[in-house]
Amino acid sequence: MNTAAVAAAANYSAQQVRDLEALGVIPAAARSRNGYRRFSTAHVHALRAYRHLAQAVGPVAARRAMREIRLLPRDEAAALICGFHAELNGERQQALAARCALESIRAEATTEAKPVEADSMTITELSHALGVRASTLRYWEKVGLVAPERVATRGGTARRYTLTAIREARITVALRAGGYRIPEVRTTITAVRDLNEVSDSIAALDTRLEVIAQRALALLRVGTLLAEIIEFGERLGYGAGTASTGERDR
Incomplete structure (x- = not known):
């Protein structure tokens, strides 16, 4: 030819x-x-x-x-x-884990658990709201699961958890309660960080899963x-x- x-x-x-x-x-x-x-x-x-x-x-x-x-x-x-x-299966598992986390957060809103409504929180406020120790939050920060901001204080600096950090902490709580290990939670957090608006995250993940299926x-x-x-x-x-x-x- x-x-x-x-x-x-x-x-x-x-x-x-x-x-x-x-x-x-x-x-x-x-x-x-x-x-x-x-x-x-x-x-x-x-x-x-x-x-x-x-x-x-x-x-x-x-x-x-x-x-x-x-x-x-x-x-x-x-x-x-x-x-x-x-690699494709790994991408799918990551997307499914992220979707599971977001579903857990949505389900949490229908329970009697104390809601997190503030625009930002201190480590003490967040630990009380989520029912975890402050030392646990510090450890999650160390292993890359939660990324609080640092703000200046008279004595130096303090952690301040923005809405994004609060969301990451809530995802971590939900996944850890579901038996996910730290590396698995880190994979999920990475996937969620790649998304834009939280309200559209589940739909975005569904689209991603469909694209992965086609691939x-x-x-x-x-x-x-x-x-x-x-x-x-x-x-x-x-x-x-x-x-x-x-x-x-x-």
Whole structure:
């Protein structure tokens, strides 16, 4: 196949095919004696694989993976792809943990627990409101779960918990009560910090979970194509093509 034919078969433009070849995403095309590129069905498969992989993990990671799986030993190439599945699952678990925390806070509002209504609180006020020790709040700050501000006082400085810090403390209380360990809580707090308005956080997380699901499906769709490249690369023509003399950029 020439460049136009492989582009049409893989639903790319001819220029995109040339660019992806230059980037090493697909193997270098063989050249005819007159210098024209000659592609095979293996190139069509590689282009289709890249499309799904880019949807799943992003174009930068996909380009790197498409180059490396043709060069790495089979076990390392397979592990590279398995790593993408693990990373996506990790993102999903983080989003689910954050959603669980926010749901706990929303449920807390319907209980008889003392609400936290102040714009900011001292460590003593917050410890009383949440029913935890001040030393516990200081420890949570030390391990990165809560980030109070420091304000000047006559004797030096004191902690002041803003609405954001109060929210983080409440999330931590809810998750710790649910059996989450400190590293798991830290992962959740990191996810929540990435969100904007609290009122929209659950909806944002639902959207994130749907996007992750779509990316995971794309990764599953590309699995067979990637397995062929890893397992039968040279035999199916995924290896680099050889160039003839007098090549031209066609």
